[in-house]
Amino acid sequence: MKRDLLGALLAARAAKTPIAIATRLDTGAQALVGPTPIGGAQTRGDLALDADSLAAVRLALAGDTSGTIETPSGRMFVQVYNPPLRLIVVGAVHIAQALVPMAALAGYAVVVVDPRRAFATDARFPNTAVTTEWPDDAMTRLAPDRRTAVVTLTHDPKLDDPALTVALKSDAFYIAALGSRKTHDARLKRLKDAGFDASVLARIHGPAGLAIGAKSPAEIALSVMAQATQVLHAKAGTGG
Amino acid sequence: MASDAPLNAQVNAQANALAHENILEAASEWLKSGRRVALATVVSTWGSSPRPVGSQLAVDDKGAMIGSVSGGCIEGAVVQEALAAIEDGKPRVLDFGVTHEQAWAVGLACGGKVQVYVERME
Structure with a gap:
C-alpha cells in the first residue's frame, strides 16, 4: 500500500466516511473507492477500474462485506472499512x-x-x-x-x-x-x-x-x- | 462499587488497543517514525477459522506486531513473510491449512484454512 493511498484511507476513516480498498493480489495494484467520487475522481491509486468493476466494489462497500470478487477488471480482494459501531x-x-x-x-x-x-x-x-x-x-x-x-x-x-x-x-x-x-x-x-x-x-x-x-x-x-x-x-x- | 472505576478505565484502554480500527493508524504512525512496515490481511477463509476475512496484522522491520490474522497459530510464519516483503517489496499470498505442506509445522489447530495477503507499506 502506497503512503498517499494510506493517507487518503485514514482521512476517510477519520471523517467517518465508508471507504473500500480493492487489491489485485497478483500485482499488488490498488484502488481506493468510496460510495461517491473522491476529490473529483472515481477512484485513487494505481489500479484502473472500468464502470462495471467500480459498481461491483461499491456493492461490496454498501453490503459491508470484505472478500474476493470477480470483475471485468480482474479478480480482486475488496477490504471494506465502515465507520465504527x-x-x-x-x-x-x-x-x-x-x-x-x-x-x-x-x-x-x-x-x-x-x-x-x-x-x-x-x-x-x-x-x-x-x-x-x-x-x-x-x-x-x-x-x-x-x-x-x-x-x-x-x-x-x-x-x-x-x-x-x-x-x-x-x-x-x-x-x-x-x-x-x-x-x-x-x-x-x-x-x-x-x-x-x-x-x-x-x-x-x-x-x-x-x-x-x-x-x-x-x-x-x-x-x-x-x-x-x-x-x-x-x-x-x-x-x- | 469502588472497584468498577479502575476496571472500566483499564478495559477501555485495552479496547482501544484491540479495536480493528486502529491497526492502520498504528502502521501509519510506525511509517512516520521511520520504521519499515508490512501489512497482512486475511483475504479468504474456509471452514472454521479464528479471524474473519479483512482481519489485519501490521508488522515492523523488528518483528513488532499489532492486530492478528489468526488465534496465534500462524502469526509466526506470517511475520517471517512480512519481514521478507519489507526487504524485497514483493506482495505475496500465503495459504495455511490442513493441506499445506507445512501444516504440521504451522497449521491451524482448528482444522480450517486461511489465505493471507502480505504487502509492504511504502
Missing part, C-alpha cells in the same frame, strides 16, 4: 458500568447519556464520553445511524421515552429498553398514545437482552451485548 447508553446506572467496557471491547464507540449529575460522573465512567444533556437533545445531536445501537436503562419514562422517541425515528440497527415485561407493556402503550405504530414499536427489544437468566449487572450487560451482536449480524446477513 456506536452504542448510546441512556442511564448512567450500575448496569451501564458493566455495559460500557464490554461494548468498548467489542469495538463500539460508547456514549453515556444521563442528565442526573449524581449518576453521570467521571469517577463512575472513567475514559468514557458522558453527557448530562436531556436524552432527546443528546440523541438528536448524536443522530443514530444504521451503525448505532441505542439502549435505555433508566426505567424512568421521563428519561427513557424521549430517547426512544428519537431512536425510533432513526436508522439505529438495535434499540433496546431495560425493564420488566409489565414495565415494557406500559412503555409501549405510552409510545402508542404518542403516535407510534405497532410495527415501529416492534423495533424495541424489551425487556432488553437475550433470555439467559441474567441476574447481576454484568450478566445483564452480557445479555444485551449478545442480543445487539445477534441483530447486527442478522441484518448484515440478509443485506438489510
